[in-house]
Amino acid sequence: MTRFHAAFENALEGRFDDLWPHLSADDRTLGAVAVYRNTATKGRIDALELNFPTVAQMVGSEWFRAAAREFVEERPGNDPVLAAFGAGFPDWLNRFEPAQEMPFLAPVARLDRAWTEAHLAQEANVLDLPLAARLGYALFGKPARLHPSVSLFWFDWTAPSLWLSHRYPAMASDLEWRPEPEGLLIHRRGAEVQARRLDRVEWTYLDACRQGRPFGAAALAAKGAAPGRDLTATLAELINLGVFETPEMARPAA
Template structure:
């Protein structure tokens, strides 16, 4: 990138000083810059609208785009891929005064963002039941490796149900905001992003794995979270989800 192109890129964010050695600061130049800035701003607003569809559905397109314009002004970003733009939007919404009465917006934005991250995550093989069975007892000492697309959430309120109701009405979840703890898994084991509600035991197992636990330790965490859970059945469900990568077992002593 030349010095001019770098200065021009910065000027689109409203900082013109570096551009004046390359151009005359007259009305014609300022008018042209305004056109470019409006085009760049609209592109970022369009990207936010595409990246946060559940939030758009909750507040309506006009409200969202007005809020998005304010976000773009303070967070122009530099992501070359617009699908990756807006990583700070959920945290910004939590501080956005007009959204103060809508406590569900920031959690919904976090889940929209996780969907994008899962979609953009790298591909990786998933563990299948036969691989787990072949390892036998050796599996208990293996470290859990979650698929790189996996995103885990546990909320004290019904954010997953509300988000799913807006994101995919066919999911049949209740469109209500209530103080009911819920967990959610968002991942892409194949070509499509999948979403799954999680029980407390399922979430505890996966959360332990996310923190580098062995399968045995993850099973203990699930048992502690839900004492009466059927661990073999739970493990079979999680394998069927396609959330694990093939395990890397510790080498046996010679």
């Protein structure tokens, strides 16, 4: 980035001093910067509304865009990829005073963000049932790695059901905000971002995998959550969802 571009970027955030060595400090320059700034702001507001459609649907476009303008003015960001814009929006929304009467908004925003991250995540080779069958018991000794698109959530409230009812209405989820624990998996399979509620056993299994533990150790962790559960069937179902990388492609633990 040249000095001029850096100065112009600062001017878009209201800091003009660095711009004057490059441009005249007159009304014409200030007007041009204002037009560009308004256009850039609108673009980011539009992107935020597209990236958080469930939140926007819940509060309405007018409320959302007013809140989005405050977020953009506070955190304009410099990522040219607007499809990825808004990483900090859920945390910001959690502190946003007008949203305090709607405690479900920040969790729902987190799920919207996870959908975007799944959509943009890199590709990876997926472990399938035929390969798992060929590996047999050797699979249990191999480190488990989740697909890069996977996000896992466990809430003490019914945020997943509330989000699913808006984002995936065909799933006929509950619209009531209740203090009941729920888990959720968001991931991409091929070109499609999918979401699925998780019970405690499934979440425990996948959470152990998220930590890079071997498949066998993850099964032991899940067994503690439900001693009588058929974990072979649980693992087969999770593999069939396409949420694991193949062991050959697994990345080393961080």
